[in-house]
Structures are given as C-alpha cells and as structure tokens.
Amino acid sequence: MIKYFIFFIPELLSVYELLKKEHVDIVHCNGTWQIKGILGGWLCGAGVIWHLNDTRVVGFINTMFKLLALRLCHGFITAGERVRIHYCNDRRFSKKLVMEIQAPVDTSSFDPDRVESDQTLENFDGLRIVTVGNVNPAKGFEYFIEMASILNKQYGNLTFVVVGPHFESQKKYSEKLRSLVKRLRMDNLVFYGRSSDVASVLKAADIYVCSSVSEASPMSVWEAMSMARPIVSSNVGDVAKFIKDRENGFVVPVKNPAALAEKAGMLIENRDLRRIFGEKARDVAIQYLDVEICVRKHAEFYRQVMKMS
Known part of the structure; x- marks a missing residue:
C-alpha cells in the first residue's frame, strides 16, 4: 500500500x-x-x-x-x-x-457434448461433488467442507473435490481448510489444485456446489451451468437471477452448510432431478450468459x- x-x-x-x-x-x-x-x-x-x-x-x-x-x-x-x-x-x-x-461463459467451449471428462476425477469413487475457485476466504470453502461432513453422515460412496490454486498470499486460509479437513476426518475430500481445463473437471462432476460468501458475477457457476451440471449455490452475486430455486438448481443462504447439505442430498438421491436441473441450467446459460x-x-x-x- x-x-x-x-x-x-x-x-x-x-x-x-x-x-x-x-x-x-x-x-x-x-x-x-x-x-x-x-x-x-x-x-x-x-x-x-x-x-x-x-x-x-x-x-x-x-x-x-x-x-x-x-x-x-x-x-x-x-x-x-x-x-x-x-x-x-x-x-x-x-x-x-x-x-x-x-x-x-463461452457456451460452445463449455459444452458437455464436446468435452471429455477429467480422468483424475473419473477415477474417484462414487458421486463426485465439485467446487471450483481460487482458494481464498471469499469462496467460503470451509462451508463446503462442513457440508461434506454432514453428507458423509447420511450417505456413502461420495467424493468431494476442491479445484483451484493455493496462493502463497492465502497460506493461512489454506492451512485453516486443511486443518478443518483433518479434524473432521474427511478422507474423501480432495484438494485437486489448479486445473488448466475447467470444462473437463466440470464434465466429471455429478453435482456442482458454490459455497461463496461474496461474488459479483460468479464465473464458476456460469461455467457449471453451461456444462449442464446440477447446481447448489449460496445466494451471492446475481446467482438467484439465473438459477431459479427448484427450477434449474438450488439457491441457499450464505454461510449455511446445513442448507447446502440438504439440497445436495436431494440431488444425490435423484438422478433424474440432476439431469433436469443440468439441462435447464445450460439453456439459461446459452440464453443469457454466453x-x-x-x-x-x-x-x-x-x-x-x-x-x-
């Protein structure tokens, strides 16, 4: 400064x-x-x-x-x-x-019919619940981790993946997240690190979760929509403008891991709902966010x- x-x-x-x-x-x-x-x-x-x-x-x-x-x-x-x-x-x-x-979002590049799945994620067991973003407090990844802990008590065969780089400037926050994972014994949560092909990562996701506490126009959510992923997102930025709750995804209050878990659980239990939400989300991305x-x-x-x- x-x-x-x-x-x-x-x-x-x-x-x-x-x-x-x-x-x-x-x-x-x-x-x-x-x-x-x-x-x-x-x-x-x-x-x-x-x-x-x-x-x-x-x-x-x-x-x-x-x-x-x-x-x-x-x-x-x-x-x-x-x-x-x-x-x-x-x-x-x-x-x-x-x-x-x-x-x-470039909906022609983020097109599930044109993208191959990330093979690393494909090798993970069970349903893959993914979030994407640079590791910093605005992304609220602690709430994603707490959501994962709740879901682990209700369901088996899940893998949770945090995709995004850990910068030196956010070392304390990164260490806080890793300590939380260790304390909650989250053996099925993976810090993937940076990806050079986010579209392929999203293709391999069964459910996309945004746990951010502050956003303006959340690119990762728009990209997940374009890739026809079913989405659970905190109510940040203009998310609620494009994801209509219970129509093409779920929108929950900020800093509420229990609400994230509840809605993610509904998607875990219902394959058809995942497909319907994903298809409708992509339609919205093409119409408004391309x-x-x-x-x-x-x-x-x-x-x-x-x-x-």
Whole structure:
C-alpha cells in the first residue's frame, strides 16, 4: 500500500503519456482501485468507463469512489445487479450511462457434448461433488467442507473435490481448510489444485456446489451451468437471477452448510432431478450468459460513450 502511494504520481504520468501518444478514444478500467487509469483517461480527454466487479468496497472509500467517478467517468459497467445497487444506486448516477454486463461463459467451449471428462476425477469413487475457485476466504470453502461432513453422515460412496490454486498470499486460509479437513476426518475430500481445463473437471462432476460468501458475477457457476451440471449455490452475486430455486438448481443462504447439505442430498438421491436441473441450467446459460451477448453489450456501450466524449 505504501508503494502504491509513493509511485502514484510517476505511474499516473506514465499512463497519461501512453494514452496521449496512442490517441486513445476509450479507456476501460476494471476494478474499483484502478484510479490511475481513470485519471489518465480523463486527463487525455478520452471516454472513460469504470467496470465495477465487486461489492466489497464500503464506507469512506466507497464515498470517495462516487465523488471521483461522477466527475471523471462517462459511464459504468457493472458485473450484475447487486454491484450496480452497491455503487450506482444514487440519483446522481441517473445522468450517467450504466449497463449491467455479466461475466460471460463461452457456451460452445463449455459444452458437455464436446468435452471429455477429467480422468483424475473419473477415477474417484462414487458421486463426485465439485467446487471450483481460487482458494481464498471469499469462496467460503470451509462451508463446503462442513457440508461434506454432514453428507458423509447420511450417505456413502461420495467424493468431494476442491479445484483451484493455493496462493502463497492465502497460506493461512489454506492451512485453516486443511486443518478443518483433518479434524473432521474427511478422507474423501480432495484438494485437486489448479486445473488448466475447467470444462473437463466440470464434465466429471455429478453435482456442482458454490459455497461463496461474496461474488459479483460468479464465473464458476456460469461455467457449471453451461456444462449442464446440477447446481447448489449460496445466494451471492446475481446467482438467484439465473438459477431459479427448484427450477434449474438450488439457491441457499450464505454461510449455511446445513442448507447446502440438504439440497445436495436431494440431488444425490435423484438422478433424474440432476439431469433436469443440468439441462435447464445450460439453456439459461446459452440464453443469457454466453460470451457473444457480452461482446454485443460492450460494443453498444462503447458506441454510447463515444457519442458523449
């Protein structure tokens, strides 16, 4: 953080000089902290778009964001309805361009009819209950582990798989998860690590579970939908907008392993329900979350910003 402030002015000047040299028409910055790019774009007279993809910034910083954003930006892209409400639910934003664009999934690549199953997962015993994500507290993997412990007391022949890298910056959290697994004697829970082919991992999953405590537009859920997996998800981001509870999946309260276990149990017991939920989930992904939809929305938003700048 100290380095951020020390190098703020030199880096801002570098950004400004580059944008000016390249005669940039639009500056599109992703994330609430990308202030240097926003300022650089404003200084060189470009159209400025701030792409907001979280709901974690609160209090004083959120207030400062709004003051800067309203003065410097032509428009805002939000990664979902909850993000829009968090940052732009203010009458002052009514004069600004605001568009919701979900994180996209390539439904032609994440297609269960075109993807081979991950062989490592295929070799695991029984039904495979999978979750995917970088190992960090926002993913709420402790609730996935606690859910697994509950299900182990009710069913046999299950394997639980956590797919995602363990970064050094999250070492304490990773150790906490491993300690929890050991304490609960979860011999059938596997930390798979990083995967270079998430689609094949999802193809091998019988049930997909998202236990996150904070998301904006959860890519892993959209990808599981595209792969026609039956899904149980905590109610984060815009999940409930695309997974209608009991229609094409289950949505449960955040930080509730018992609720995750209850709904996962219903899928464990009913193969037909797994198939129906999966098929319906893929239909929704194709209709609302495909990458081509994302491209069209971005192009339209850029055209609107160009008219204003």
